[in-house]
Amino acid sequence: MANDLKRQYDLYASEFEQKALDVLRKGWYVLGDEVSAFEHEFADWIGTKYCVGLGSGLDALWISFRLLGIGPGDEVIVSSNAYIACVMGITMNGGTPVFVESDQYLNIDASKIEAAVTPRTKAILAVHLFGQSCDMTEIMRIAEKYGLMVVEDCAQAHGNHWQGKTVGTFGHVGCFSFYPTKGCGAFGDAGAIVTNDESLARKFRVFRNYGSEKKYYNSMIGTNSRLDEIQAGLLRVRLSHMEELNAERQRLASRYSQKISNPLIKTPSVRPGADSVWHQYVIRCAQRSSLIEFLNQNGIGSIIHYPIPPYLSEAYACLSIPKGSFPYTEKAADEVLSLPMYNGMTEEEQDFVIRTLNDFRG
């Protein structure tokens, strides 16, 4: 047993199939009615004025930094425990990522941000990792104090909240991925940004389509990061069920937390003030490799998110950040393990995972 994307498709199969056929039969396939309807519905759901559909979550990140003016010499503060795309979104513009240690919730330790601010700091990237929100109160306080921009990476936290307010609405821009495994997943690559800034939203719309507002008249050097009609249509179906999908994940997560009782396994905790939509249910275990093997022997697949912190990956050897720089993050990389958890997972399936975990003897 492992994460199974087909299950979430099966939950609403007839709606997805009807929508796919409708779009195929319309004869208009990129940036059309489905995209603009999705943009309106998604912005409404998140609680921002604007949403702009894009080609991927990485596009949402790098285009955000580009349009906010991040370039060579500019520093962006980001958690040392993040996904590689978060860092690429910064470096693709020539910006410098400045890492800040993560805490027990595996998100940025906001109490360490201020020490990382320099005269070159331009922005903070708040990554709501594994579905749990960062401490947005502290992040926004620091941003205001030093005049920094805030970009939220909500690729794992669609519809999640910090102190009752939806993530993606705190910063200048909220970035989303709709990659199929994400909480609000499409059936291929897709992404979006949300913002309340009208002129910024307009720039995203122009930039994503070769810098052109009117066909063949280009006002800026842009890119091709357009959202497909079929993905937007399917995302509208998905979006209409997001409250129940998120509630189901929350139910599954609390069953795991209540029933896993093995002292060798540490279940995740949630920061006071934060909610989680449980993009991943990440346990920690000092004997992780034997646990993985034990789970495998019982037919249970698990995944490590992530085995190597981005600053230690081969891709970022150029940053010359030595091993040992962020001990908490590095320890987490050695201990974390994501359990199977997906929409459509049955209680029997989950109970089998729980029994197996509780039988593990190290």
Ligand SMILES: *Cc1c(COP(=O)(O)O)cnc(C)c1O
């Ligand atoms: C998935 C993800 C991205 C990148 O999204 P893509 O659609 O794969 O480009 C960025 N940040 C985080 C935290 C992610 O999980």
